[in-house]
Structures are given as C-alpha cells and as structure tokens.
Amino acid sequence: MKKYITLIMCVWMLASCKESKEEAMLRLVNEWNGKEIRFPSRSVFTIQGKDTANFEFRDADYKVMTYIDSVGCTDCKLQLHRWKELVTEVDSLTDGRVPFLFYFHPKDMKELRYLTRRDNFTYPVCLDEQDELNRLNQFPSDMTFQTFLLDKENKVVAIGNPILNPKVKELYLKLITGSRTEKLQGTKTQVSVNHAELDFGSFPKTEKQERSFVLTNIGTGLLVVHDVTTSCGCTKVKYNKQPVRPGETLELKVTYEAEETGHFNKTLRVYCNADNSPLRLTVKGNAN
Numbered sequence: 318m319k320k321y322i323t324l325i326m327c328v329w330m331l332a333s334c335k336e337s338k339e340e341a342m343l344r345l346v347n348e349w350n351g352k353e354i355r356f357p358s359r360s361v362f363t364i365q366g367k368d369t370a371n372f373e374f375r376d377a378d379y380k381v382m383t384y385i386d387s388v389g390c391t392d393c394k395l396q397l398h399r400w401k402e403l404v405t406e407v408d409s410l411t412d413g414r415v416p417f418l419f420y421f422h423p424k425d426m427k428e429l430r431y432l433t434r435r436d437n438f439t440y441p442v443c444l445d446e447q448d449e450l451n452r453l454n455q456f457p458s459d460m461t462f463q464t465f466l467l468d469k470e471n472k473v474v475a476i477g478n479p480i481l482n483p484k485v486k487e488l489y490l491k492l493i494t495g496s497r498t499e500k501l502q503g504t505k506t507q508v509s510v511n512h513a514e515l516d517f518g519s520f521p522k523t524e525k526q527e528r529s530f531v532l533t534n535i536g537t538g539l540l541v542v543h544d545v546t547t548s549c550g551c552t553k554v555k556y557n558k559q560p561v562r563p564g565e566t567l568e569l570k571v572t573y574e575a576e577e578t579g580h581f582n583k584t585l586r587v588y589c590n591a592d593n594s595p596l597r598l599t600v601k602g603n604a605n
Contacts, residue, residue: 345457345459345462345476346476349457349462349465349473349476350473350476351472351473352472352473353470353471353472353473354382354454354465354467354471354472354473355453355454355471356450356453356471357445357449357450357453360420360443360445360450361443361444362441362442362443363441363442363443363444364439364440364441364442365430365433365434365438365439365442366426366429366430366433366442366444367430370441372416372441374416374418376469377414377415377416377469378414378415378468378469379414379415379466379467379468379469379474379492379493380415380416380417380418380466380467380471381407381415381416381417381418381464381465381466381467381479381489382417382418382420382464382465382467383400383417383418383419383420383463383464383465383478384420384421384422384450384451384456384463384464385419385420385421385422385460385463386422386448386451386456386458386460386463387422387423387424387448388458390549391423391424391425391428391429391432393548393549393550393551394460395421395432395550396480396481396547396549396550397432397433397436397438397550398436398550398553399480399546399550400417400419400438400440400480401436401437401438401440403417403479403480403486404417404440406490407490407493410490410493410494411493411494415493417440418443419440419441419442419443420442420443420445420450421442421443421444421445422445422446422448422450422451423444423446426444426446429444432550436550460478461477461478461481461482462476462477462478463478464476464477464478464479466489466492466493474492475488475489475492480546481546482546483543483544483546483588486544504537504538504590505536505538505590505591505592506534506535506536506537506538506539506540506563506590506591506592507534507535507536507591507592507593508532508533508534508535508536508540508589508591508593508596509532509533509535510530510531510532510533510596510598511530511531511533512530512598513597513598513599514598514599514600514601515528515530515571515598515599515600515601516600516601516602517573517600517601517602517603518602518603519602519603519604519605520602520603520604520605521604521605522575522577522578522604522605525572525573525574526572526573526574526575526602527570527571527572527573528571528573528600529568529569529570529571530568530569530571530585530598531566531567531568531569532561532566532567532568532569532587532596533564533565533566533567534561534562534563534564534565534566534567535563535564536563536591537563538563538590539560539561539562539563539590540560540561540562540563540567540589540590540591541560541561541589541590542556542558542561542567542587542588542589543588543589543590544588545569545585545586545587545588546585546586546588547583547584547585547586548583548584548585549583551573551574551575551576551583552571552572552573552583552585552600553571553572554569554570554571554572554585555569555570555572556568556569556570569585569587569598571585571600573600573602575604577604578604578605579603579604580601580602580603581600581601581602581603581604582599582600582601583599583600583601584597584598584599585597585598585599585600586598
C-alpha cells in the first residue's frame with residue numbers, strides 16, 4: 318500500500334511540475350523580450366534565389382525578422398502570399414521604412430525557389446544554408462515564436478507570428494506606428510456556418526480545387542471578419558471585407574492547390590467579432 322501511495326505522489330508531483338501551454342508562452346516572451354538578435358557577419362539576400370539584392374536594414378528604427386527552419390512542410394510554414402499582404406500593408410503605413418528580414422534555412426533549395434516563383438514573391442530573402450542565424454541565437458523550436466519585431470539596436474520588442482495571429486499583427490502595427498490601429502468595432506454578434514468541414518474527395522493532383530464555406534450572421538449586430546488564417550500556403554481564402562448585416566451571409570471561397578499526392582487535412586481559422594471566434598474550419602481530401 319505504501320508503495321502505491323509513493324507512486325501516486327510521484328505522478329502527482331510530475332503532473333504539477335509540468336509547464337502549461339500558457340506558462341510556456343509567458344516564459345518565452347519574458348525570455349526573449351529585450352534580447353539582442355545577433356546576425357551573421359555576412360548575410361546574402363537574393364530575389365527568388367537568383368539575383369543578389371542590395372539590401373540594407375541596420376539603420377531602420379524597426380524591422381520584422383522571421384526565421385523558417387527546415388523541419389516539416391516548407392510551404393505550410395512560408396505562406397508567402399500572406400507575407401506579401403503584410404509587407405504591402407506595413408509599407409503603406411510607414412512609407413517603406415520598416416524592412417522585413419526573411420531568413421530561410423531550406424531543406425530543399427529547388428523547392429524554395431519554386432515556391433517564391435509560384436507566389437511571385439520578389440522581396441529579398443536570405444537562404445541560410447548553414448543555419449548561421451539560428452546557431453547564433455538558438456531560436457525556439459515552435460514556429461509561432463520564430464518571428465520578432467526588432468528595434469534599431471536589434472533588440473526584441475515583440476515576439477510572435479503576425480500572419481498566423483491577428484492579435485500579434487495588431488500589436489506589431491501599434492508599436493510600429495506608435496498608435497493603436499483602428500479596426501471596425503461593434504457589438505458582439507453570433508454566426509453560424511453551413512459546414513465545419515469540406516471534403517474535396519479524390520482528385521488529380523494537377524487540378525486546382527475550389528469550394529466555399531458560407532457564414533450566416535444570426536446575431537443582432539454587424540458581423541466583421543478581421544482575418545482568415547490557413548495552416549498551409551497551398552490553401553487560400555477569398556472573401557468580401559465588408560461588414561455583414563444580421564440575417565445576411567458571407568461566402569469564404571477556398572482554393573486548394575496540391576503540392577504532392579496523398580491525403581491532406583488543412584485548418585482554417587476565422588477571426589471575427591462573434592462570440593465563438595475564432596471559428597475553426599477544416600478542408601480535407603486526397604490528391605492522386
């Protein structure tokens with residue numbers, strides 16, 4: 318009996334010592350806040366892996382730096398179309414005074430060049446084949462914490478990925494512009510969706526697939542969709558940015574372009590002013 322009690326106590330102590338997700342996030346934020354990011358002595362930036370770019374960023378008051386490692390699905394991590402949108406938005410607010418530093422540690426250079434060409438991504442990128450930037454700084458393994466807003470001295474002002482989390486994006490813009498960016502606000506409303514999951518079935522890998530989710534505003538206030546994020550760059554969403562009146566609908570047009578054969582299961586998150594935001598939607602299928 319004593320042996321069992323001792324075992325139970327050990328299990329309880331281990332469970333109580335285990336760090337929660339929220340505690341881990343807070344620890345990372347505190348650990349990296351104010352830390353200086355060290356850059357390699359020579360970083361070569363290119364356009365789509367070919368033409369060398371004359372890219373200077375050291376004197377900028379603010380800079381956004383993101384590091385993409387070689388683990389997992391490269392396309393899922395890059396989401397270059399969303400970075401293009403963010404760069405355009407920040408440029409419009411700052412007259413192009415905030416540089417974006419893209420450091421990619423590729424597992425497949427050919428794939429990375431293809432992805433930058435496919436998404437027409439013409440912003441300078443450093444293809445860090447030796448992983449020098451990470452060796453100097455030892456970034457967190459979670460991609461959520463591999464993007465930083467840096468000040469003029471390259472010290473971390475904020476951490477988090479602004480293309481994956483609208484709240485992080487809002488924080489970045491607030492710090493960069495020196496004021497809170499205005500969003501369409503209003504009373505909370507309620508929303509329903511026609512499907513929580515879309516099944517594309519089986520289809521040839523070369524055929525682009527298009528389906529739609531339909532949101533219905535079943536509340537009494539305007540429905541405002543602030544952002545829709547996807548778990549992979551192969552999945553894109555288009556929708557009307559105008560507020561949706563009570564009783565009316567909003568179509569989310571989803572496009573999926575398979576990069577490889579096999580089964581897929583991708584997640585969409587819809588950030589809006591509904592009580593149950595973010596809505597979590599799924600698209601799945603089999604490319605052959």
